[in-house]
Amino acid sequence: MSKIVTIGGGTGTFTVLLGLKGKGHELSAVVAMSDDGGSTGRLRTEMGVLPPGDIRQALVALSGEEQLMLDLFNYRFGKGNLSGHNFGNLLLAALEKITGDFEKAVEAAQKILKVEGQVIPVTTSETELFVKLESGQEVAGENVIDDEPPESLRDALVSEIYLNPHVQITEKARQAISSADLILLGPGDFWGSLMANLVVDGVKEALLNSKAKKVLVLNLMTRWGQKGFKASDYLSWVEKYTKLDYVLINNTDFNEEIVKLYEKDYEYPVEDDLGESEECLVIRSDLLSVKTYKQEETDVVKRSLLRHDSAKIAEAVLEILNSEL
Amino acid sequence: MSKIVTIGGGTGTFTVLLGLKGKGHELSAVVAMSDDGGSTGRLRTEMGVLPPGDIRQALVALSGEEQLMLDLFNYRFGKGNLSGHNFGNLLLAALEKITGDFEKAVEAAQKILKVEGQVIPVTTSETELFVKLESGQEVAGENVIDDEPPESLRDALVSEIYLNPHVQITEKARQAISSADLILLGPGDFWGSLMANLVVDGVKEALLNSKAKKVLVLNLMTRWGQKGFKASDYLSWVEKYTKLDYVLINNTDFNEEIVKLYEKDYEYPVEDDLGESEECLVIRSDLLSVKTYKQEETDVVKRSLLRHDSAKIAEAVLEILNSEL
Numbered sequence: 173m174s175k176i177v178t179i180g181g182g183t184g185t186f187t188v189l190l191g192l193k194g195k196g197h198e199l200s201a202v203v204a205m206s207d208d209g210g211s212t213g214r215l216r217t218e219m220g221v222l223p224p225g226d227i228r229q230a231l232v233a234l235s236g237e238e239q240l241m242l243d244l245f246n247y248r249f250g251k252g253n254l255s256g257h258n259f260g261n262l263l264l265a266a267l268e269k270i271t272g273d274f275e276k277a278v279e280a281a282q283k284i285l286k287v288e289g290q291v292i293p294v295t296t297s298e299t300e301l302f303v304k305l306e307s308g309q310e311v312a313g314e315n316v317i318d319d320e321p322p323e324s325l326r327d328a329l330v331s332e333i334y335l336n337p338h339v340q341i342t343e344k345a346r347q348a349i350s351s352a353d354l355i356l357l358g359p360g361d362f363w364g365s366l367m368a369n370l371v372v373d374g375v376k377e378a379l380l381n382s383k384a385k386k387v388l389v390l391n392l393m394t395r396w397g398q399k400g401f402k403a404s405d406y407l408s409w410v411e412k413y414t415k416l417d418y419v420l421i422n423n424t425d426f427n428e429e430i431v432k433l434y435e436k437d438y439e440y441p442v443e444d445d446l447g448e449s450e451e452c453l454v455i456r457s458d459l460l461s462v463k464t465y466k467q468e469e470t471d472v473v474k475r476s477l478l479r480h481d482s483a484k485i486a487e488a489v490l491e492i493l494n495s496e497l
Numbered sequence: 498m499s500k501i502v503t504i505g506g507g508t509g510t511f512t513v514l515l516g517l518k519g520k521g522h523e524l525s526a527v528v529a530m531s532d533d534g535g536s537t538g539r540l541r542t543e544m545g546v547l548p549p550g551d552i553r554q555a556l557v558a559l560s561g562e563e564q565l566m567l568d569l570f571n572y573r574f575g576k577g578n579l580s581g582h583n584f585g586n587l588l589l590a591a592l593e594k595i596t597g598d599f600e601k602a603v604e605a606a607q608k609i610l611k612v613e614g615q616v617i618p619v620t621t622s623e624t625e626l627f628v629k630l631e632s633g634q635e636v637a638g639e640n641v642i643d644d645e646p647p648e649s650l651r652d653a654l655v656s657e658i659y660l661n662p663h664v665q666i667t668e669k670a671r672q673a674i675s676s677a678d679l680i681l682l683g684p685g686d687f688w689g690s691l692m693a694n695l696v697v698d699g700v701k702e703a704l705l706n707s708k709a710k711k712v713l714v715l716n717l718m719t720r721w722g723q724k725g726f727k728a729s730d731y732l733s734w735v736e737k738y739t740k741l742d743y744v745l746i747n748n749t750d751f752n753e754e755i756v757k758l759y760e761k762d763y764e765y766p767v768e769d770d771l772g773e774s775e776e777c778l779v780i781r782s783d784l785l786s787v788k789t790y791k792q793e794e795t796d797v798v799k800r801s802l803l804r805h806d807s808a809k810i811a812e813a814v815l816e817i818l819n820s821e822l
């Protein structure tokens with residue numbers, strides 16, 4: 173039994189955890205804590221709680237509970253004042269208020285959902301995500317950065333990312349990263365899920381101290397602030413924080429109609445410019461889900477149409493786990 | 498193992514279930530479904546669900562789960578749009594929406610809370626509670642009737658109670674009542690918890706067909722619409738629906754200061770005028786809780802200051818169960 177740690181948040185982490193679950197390994201999901209959009213953002217503002225949304229998705233991915241319980245956790249209220257709120261988010265917010273401690277709340281939720289493995293907030297301090305653009309302008313808030321960038325800045329390029337205030341890694345996250353056999357970075361929102369973890373104080377050091385194989389799963393499409401990004405640009409960003417051993421990149425073509433839909437939002441397929449001369453091993457494989465995904469009507473946060481396939485990613489990751497460099 | 502059925506709702510039912518739990522009997526709580534106040538009322542209006550509040554209280558009373566889970570179910574949101582909503586109510590509302598069936602939602606919640614026994618909605622049809630006053634005037638809505646009667650009608654007397662539309666008893670409630678060894682009517686809101694069950698079509702017939710010992714637990718204080726009510730008046734109302742075998746009445750004195758607080762709301766101790774000549778056995782006993790209860794700040798529904806004691810009621814009920822008439 174090996175120790176696999178994912179670093180990320182949201183749908184990307186959900187996808188990889190789902191694929192890796194039940195394969196006989198010890199799974200830990202280190203999850204970003206700077207989300208401020210949708211139901212999560214409202215709960216932060218109105219109740220003063222830490223962001224529950226990404227934690228909830230990881231809990232559901234690792235849950236051993238029956239389908240009805242998962243449907244309940246993912247249930248999004250459709251009417252009235254509660255509209256758009258997610259039941260699992262409300263549960264985490266209530267547990268945080270009752271226990272007075274976010275980590276205890278997550279542990280209690282793990283028990284309720286019979287989670288196999290553990291879900292770990294990267295920090296338990298309140299903070300906000302910022303990016304600085306090439307132009308020098310700064311943009312605040314994970315939701316704005318990932319989902320609703322200002323119209324005037326649609327075609328911008330991010331030059332810097334940071335949290336304000338600076339926050340410390342939790343002891344649990346530090347331990348999980350340090351003792352891991354394999355660490356999976358991404359996929360998911362590059363700024364709000366992956367980089368938002370890496371910029372937490374102590375994460376870089378934990379990665380440095382870890383003997384784990386470090387694997388970057390590249391996203392399928394560029395997003396806002398990643399103007400002209402190719403595969404090597406993502407590597408450069410991530411390698412400011414850790415030396416990568418492997419990069420996983422999808423090599424199947426996308427449906428052209430869907431690509432055109434993305435282009436309207438200045439989002440493009442991530443071009444593979446990695447060659448074979450990199451310091452890490454580049455693994456090219458079919459990682460694409462054959463399903464396409466629709467936006468839920470009551471969901472105010474934008475979700476991806478093109479996604480990775482859980483089983484395909486898991487297979488590639490387990491091959492890496494068992495391989496010798 | 499005997500079959501004990503409670504008929505009621507709210508805090509009164511919670512109190513007796515708590516006392517009877519774990520005493521080796523099969524417990525079923527038949528619960529009124531006409532509540533429209535507080536968090537429950539908002540969920541009915543905004544989400545179009547059946548009233549979850551009384552069901553939730555009974556579930557918590559019979560739960561075998563640990564304290565944190567019960568705290569979670571009872572947690573009342575204190576801030577923002579969610580303010581006043583109760584977590585357990587949201588859970589039942591979400592489950593009803595997911596399953597499309599209130600009884601299935603209750604069954605799922607029973608499983609989550611590891612309920613010992615069962616909680617049964619008296620009906621699963623939408624309805625509203627009405628009372629007619631001596632003056633001929635009609636008052637609509639359980640919340641108004643139990644908790645917020647119009648100022649101009651503070652000193653009124655109810656002459657009739659009904660549901661509009663008429664609704665049918667659930668098969669589960671019918672079976673539980675028919676096969677019971679002992680049926681406990683009350684305590685709790687006389688109109689909104691006890692009578693609101695009895696006026697459901699089919700309840701009277703189920704009681705008639707049941708060989709159970711029927712026990713009325715008299716309330717400690719009169720409430721709105723019960724102007725001048727003594728113990729015998731409650732009996733007269735209930736005996737329109739079932740022949741009682743026992744009446745349980747508290748015989749300890751109340752704290753005078755608290756009684757004065759009640760008088761401001763035209764509420765008075767229920768006077769025992771039953772004598773010994775009644776057709777049912779009158780059991781007089783100390784049933785009073787030594788604790789006094791405070792209103793929760795975030796709770797918009799009025800709660801009783803004087804309450805029955807769980808253990809004392811349970812003891813009296815189990816004595817009746819084991820006695821021969």
